[in-house]
Amino acid sequence: MTGHTMSVQLERDMVVLTPVCHEPEGALCRLRCDSGCPDYDSDHGHELVDRGYCNVEWLTDGGNAAEFHAGETEISLYDGMPITVQWNGEGYEWSKADRDA
Ligand SMILES: [Zn+2]
Numbered sequence: 001m002t003g004h005t006m007s008v009q010l011e012r013d014m015v016v017l018t019p020v021c022h023e024p025e026g027a028l029c030r031l032r033c034d035s036g037c038p039d040y041d042s043d044h045g046h047e048l049v050d051r052g053y054c055n056v057e058w059l060t061d062g063g064n065a066a067e068f069h070a071g072e073t074e075i076s077l078y079d080g081m082p083i084t085v086q087w088n089g090e091g092y093e094w095s096k097a098d099r100d101a
Pocket residue numbers: 003004021022023029030054055056
């Protein structure tokens with residue numbers, strides 16, 4: 001899953017990281033359980049439906065996406081950089097994708 005980039009903006013004195021989704025409707029990152037489970041495994045027994053937006057947008061809900069970074073502890077940031085996103089069982093975390101990936 002590489003259809004995500006990170007927007008890197010400076011707002012006053014704060015760097016704001018916002019994940020941006022480029023995946024089409026029905027992509028894995030946009031699905032939710034039709035029965036309302038917090039579980040998005042495709043094989044957990046319920047039908048998954050498109051929720052109309054990307055789950056990864058949760059990354060910024062009430063916080064900074066930097067808190068959910070799962071890669072190396074020190075990375076350089078640039079606007080529009082590709083990221084990979086994975087579900088860790090409790091939430092999404094992201095890491096910087098290789099430029100060639
Ligand atoms: Zn997405």
